[in-house]
Amino acid sequence: MVEHMLKFVSVPQSQPDKRPAAERRSDFDEIYRDFAVEKAEQQASRCSQCGVPFCSVHCPLGNNIPDWLKMTAEGRLEEAYALSSATNNFPEICGRICPQDRLCEGNCVIEKGFESVTIGAVERFITDTAFASGWVEPIRPPVEREASIGIVGAGPGGLAAAMQFRQQGYQVHVYDRYDRIGGLMIYGIPGFKLEKDIVARRHLYLEESGVRFHLGVDIADGDGEGRLSFATLRARHDAVLIATGVYKSRDIGGPGAGLGGIVKALDYLTMSNRLSLGDAVAPGESAALDAAGKSVVVIGGGDTAMDCVRTAIRQGAKTVTCLYRRDRANMPGSLREVKNAEEEGVSFVWLAAPEAFLGDGTVSGVRAVRMKLGMSDASGRQSVEPVEDSAFVLEADLVIKALGFDPEPLPTLWGQPDLAVSRWGTLRVDHESFMTSLPGVFAAGDIVRGASLVVWAIRDGRDAAAQMHRWLENRAAACAQAAE
Numbered sequence: 255m256v257e258h259m260l261k262f263v264s265v266p267q268s269q270p271d272k273r274p275a276a277e278r279r280s281d282f283d284e285i286y287r288d289f290a291v292e293k294a295e296q297q298a299s300r301c302s303q304c305g306v307p308f309c310s311v312h313c314p315l316g317n318n319i320p321d322w323l324k325m326t327a328e329g330r331l332e333e334a335y336a337l338s339s340a341t342n343n344f345p346e347i348c349g350r351i352c353p354q355d356r357l358c359e360g361n362c363v364i365e366k367g368f369e370s371v372t373i374g375a376v377e378r379f380i381t382d383t384a385f386a387s388g389w390v391e392p393i394r395p396p397v398e399r400e401a402s403i404g405i406v407g408a409g410p411g412g413l414a415a416a417m418q419f420r421q422q423g424y425q426v427h428v429y430d431r432y433d434r435i436g437g438l439m440i441y442g443i444p445g446f447k448l449e450k451d452i453v454a455r456r457h458l459y460l461e462e463s464g465v466r467f468h469l470g471v472d473i474a475d476g477d478g479e480g481r482l483s484f485a486t487l488r489a490r491h492d493a494v495l496i497a498t499g500v501y502k503s504r505d506i507g508g509p510g511a512g513l514g515g516i517v518k519a520l521d522y523l524t525m526s527n528r529l530s531l532g533d534a535v536a537p538g539e540s541a542a543l544d545a546a547g548k549s550v551v552v553i554g555g556g557d558t559a560m561d562c563v564r565t566a567i568r569q570g571a572k573t574v575t576c577l578y579r580r581d582r583a584n585m586p587g588s589l590r591e592v593k594n595a596e597e598e599g600v601s602f603v604w605l606a607a608p609e610a611f612l613g614d615g616t617v618s619g620v621r622a623v624r625m626k627l628g629m630s631d632a633s634g635r636q637s638v639e640p641v642e643d644s645a646f647v648l649e650a651d652l653v654i655k656a657l658g659f660d661p662e663p664l665p666t667l668w669g670q671p672d673l674a675v676s677r678w679g680t681l682r683v684d685h686e687s688f689m690t691s692l693p694g695v696f697a698a699g700d701i702v703r704g705a706s707l708v709v710w711a712i713r714d715g716r717d718a719a720a721q722m723h724r725w726l727e728n729r730a731a732a733c734a735q736a737a738e
Contacts, residue, residue, distance in 0.1 A: 258327040260264070262300040267369035268293070271635050275597040282445035284350070285594065289379045291331075297372040298326035302364055304370065309358040309373060314713045315348075317341050319358060319373055326376055334730035335384035338377060343414040343712055344456060346385070347439065349378030350448050352709050353557070353588040354380030393463035401429060401726055404491035406473055410708045413456070414715030415722075416465045422723055423734035426465045427491065428601050431472040434531075435460075437499055439708065441524045444561050446568070450531060475481025475669030476480050484668040488695065493722050496681060496697040497649030497715060498664070500705050504657040506553065517543060519558050519656035528564050545571040549649045550619050553575050553608055554656030555584075558589040562654045563600045574600045575648055579607040579625050603681060607638070609645060611653065620648045659705045680704055687725065688718040696722050 270286040270293075272278075278285045289297070301323040309319045318337055325334035338345045354360070354374040362370030384390050403419050405412045416466040419426045434440050441571035461467065473483040485611035488494055503518040505511075525543040528535055552562045555578035566574045576595070578585065581604045585592065596602070605625045614620040624644035628637040661680050665673040674682040674691035681690055681697040688696045697712040698718035 258295075258299050258334060259301055259303050259324055259660065260299075261296075262302060262364050262368045262371070265296055265300050267300065267372060268297060268370055270375050274596075275366070275599070278446065279598050282526075282568060284449050284684045285446050286375070288382070289375055291383075294376055294379045295327050295329060297461040298323040298376050300364070301327070301371050304363050306363075306385075308361040308363055309371070310606070314356050314363040314707070314709045315341050315716075317345075317358075317377075318388045323373070323376060325373065330385055331380060332387070332389050334380050335389055338380050339384075339390075339497065343417050343716070344410065344708075345377050346381035346452060347410070347456075348709050348712070349374045349376075349381065349510050350452070351443060352622070352707065353590070355588055355590050357709070362392055390459065392459060393417065399423040401425065401426070401492040402490070402731075404429065404494045405435065405497060405702075406430075406487070406494065407497035407499060407699070408432070408435035408467065408469070409497060409499045409699065409711060410439060411499070411711035411715035411718075412437075412495065413460065414712040415461070415495055415497065415698065415719040418716055418719035419723070420463050420465060421691050422719075424723075424726075427468060428465060429468045429471045429473060429487070431470065433470050435467060436471070440531075441527050442520060442558070442561070442566075444523065444565050446564065447561070450527075472692055473668055475667065484670055488692075492694070493726060494695045495715075495718055495722065496664070496695065496701055497699045497711075497718075498662070499700045499711070500659040500661045501659045502662050503655065504660055506608065506655055506657060508608065508610050510613060510617065513613045513617040514615060515542075515613070515617040515651060515653065516611060519552075519554070519654055520659070521560050523558070523561055523565065523653050526569070545574070545652055548573045548651035550652045550654065551648050551650040552654045553620075554578065554658055555580060555587055555656070556656065556658065557587040557591060559656035560587050560595055562596050562656050564591075564598060566601060566652075566654075567595075567598045571652075573649070575623060576600060576602045576635075577606055577608060577620065577648070578602065578604055580636075581605055581627065581710045584627075601636045603648070605638075606646075607640070611650075612647065617650055617653050620653060621645055622648060622722055659700075661701055661704075664701070669738065678704060686721070688698060688714075688721045689725070694725075 270289050273285050304353050307320045322334040322337045358373045359370040402425035405428045410429050416426045435457050439453050472481050477483045522543050546569050550566040550571045552559050563576050565572050606622045608620050609623045610621040611617050624641040625638045628639045630636050681701050683697050689699050698714035
């Protein structure tokens with residue numbers, strides 16, 4: 255038999271072709287072209303099939319990466335899809351937006367000089383091929399259960415749990431305040447990283463699998479038009495999973511922080527994505543969040559900041575500058591995204607932080623100060639300290655704050671004072687059972703762990719669904735025993 259693997263010594267690493275920067279600056283289409291079958295097989299064949307697969311160890315989902323790479327290299331794509339989707343509910347999405355350079359690919363054991371296996375692009379290729387070939391079939395559970403599950407939040411964690419519950423035959427209802435499913439995958443992540451028809455395709459799949467969606471419904475402290483009280487929600491279902499994510503933008507103070515033209519990253523990205531989706535938006539509202547012809551400064555160094563700077567480029571900004579208080583090596587975002595942004599014309603000012611915002615009614619500039627890295631704290635991360643007499647000014651007609659997200663105060667918003675939270679405002683759960691302080695109410699994803707990656711939300715949704723199934727089974731057994 256011909257050996258298809260261990261070709262990293264003869265086949266160089268290659269990502270899918272990237273569209274030229276000048277071309278992709280003008281639209282919101284994904285920047286990477288699709289792999290051809292032969293190219294995907296060739297890149298998969300570079301896997302060394304190591305005894306301890308650190309790519310799998312460092313994948314939050316524990317994906318069986320070496321096995322489905324081998325199947326891909328051998329042309330067994332339908333089997334590769336079956337194995338890939340066994341541990342990941344949305345491999346085509348993770349293949350696009352996971353920071354592989356920090357996770358699976360970043361921990362590949364192939365030594366420097368040969369470079370890591372191209373895992374993410376092959377993962378995306380496998381599932382896109384599966385959809386195109388008709389291999390992705392709706393969930394048809396062997397038995398339909400009477401018990402129903404209410405899930406609050408149609409983001410990756412809630413949707414992953416919904417799929418797991420349908421496989422067990424539960425009646426699944428997903429509630430979300432937005433008019434589309436996907437959460438930040440729709441309204442937070444731009445199309446050049448994740449085209450929206452990819453999420454819409456999963457929406458159709460989930461509906462065909464029997465998941466029922468209640469969109470445009472806000473969970474609140476009382477029932478009403480477009481509102482459903484949490485008490486009513488609990489009464490409707492045998493168990494409830496809270497998977498709302500975190501949407502409260504972190505803010506920054508200082509002189510001039512209240513000037514016009516200083517906006518939150520999520521407001522900015524949501525508006526851009528709505529326009530891309532063809533939604534009707536009031537002209538005045540869209541103009542305030544449009545970077546066309548403006549000098550834009552984005553504050554922050556995570557993936558959200560990268561989404562903002564690259565969106566501003568596509569909107570036709572005059573200049574786009576990212577201001578980050580640490581250096582390139584300490585950026586929390588994907589370095590691959592930084593490279594893409596630089597190619598597209600974004601300027602980075604490292605080791606600098608805003609000190610004040612200048613302007614008369616509307617922002618006209620950001621006064622920043624140079625920073626230096628100091629001693630490491632208990633976590634090993636270096637502190638940052640301002641450099642004396644180092645202030646400078648950046649011209650800015652639009653300032654976007656991309657400083658991360660915190661949880662909304664759900665106990666207050668939902669009228670549930672007994673819903674316990676941590677000191678960070680995240681929901682407090684038993685980390686084995688995922689149950690909150692309210693019986694029969696569970697929580698998973700960012701609302702528990704804080705703002706994190708889509709892949710971690712999927713992992714949490716899967717784990718929570720398994721624990722909720724166990725709890726429902728035990729409860730049913732206890733009821734049956736009591737009835738005897």
